[in-house]
Amino acid sequence: MELAFPWPVSQGEWLAWSSAAVTALWGLVLLLAPRLSMRALRLQAVPDHPEAVGEVRATLGGFHLGVGLSAILFAQPLIYLALGLCWALAAFGRFVSMLSDDGNNPYNWVRLAIEGVLGALALAFALGFVA
Numbered sequence: 524m525e526l527a528f529p530w531p532v533s534q535g536e537w538l539a540w541s542s543a544a545v546t547a548l549w550g551l552v553l554l555l556a557p558r559l560s561m562r563a564l565r566l567q568a569v570p571d572h573p574e575a576v577g578e579v580r581a582t583l584g585g586f587h588l589g590v591g592l593s594a595i596l597f598a599q600p601l602i603y604l605a606l607g608l609c610w611a612l613a614a615f616g617r618f619v620s621m622l623s624d625d626g627n628n629p630y631n632w633v634r635l636a637i638e639g640v641l642g643a644l645a646l647a648f649a650l651g652f653v654a
């Protein structure tokens with residue numbers, strides 16, 4: 524069995540791969556620098572609950588890193604579809620929060636745009652809009 528790194532060859536693959544690379548990089552930052560990441564995400568662990576830092580490492584960092592690396596290493600359209608759906612639903616959740624939780628601020632608009640773009644990049648390739 525030959526082990527080969529599936530390098531993107533088409534424009535659509537590059538778009539999806541870019542979304543996966545950003546996801547994996549963000550997961551790595553969450554995993555290795557959770558307190559810095561929490562500041563960037565505007566979160567704060569309270570002194571009574573230091574396990575919040577572990578939650579950022581595990582749930583946020585591990586999940587993003589795992590999905591991003593899976594998409595990069597396997598380069599399958601269905602994995603890119605899963606990645607795109609995750610980002611698209613994250614953007615949808617943020618949009619709902621902006622409407623119902625009084626979260627209409629510039630920070631949420633920027634994050635909504637980032638999540639929407641990352642979802643669109645992966646979905647465009649997975650759904651065949653870009654070859």
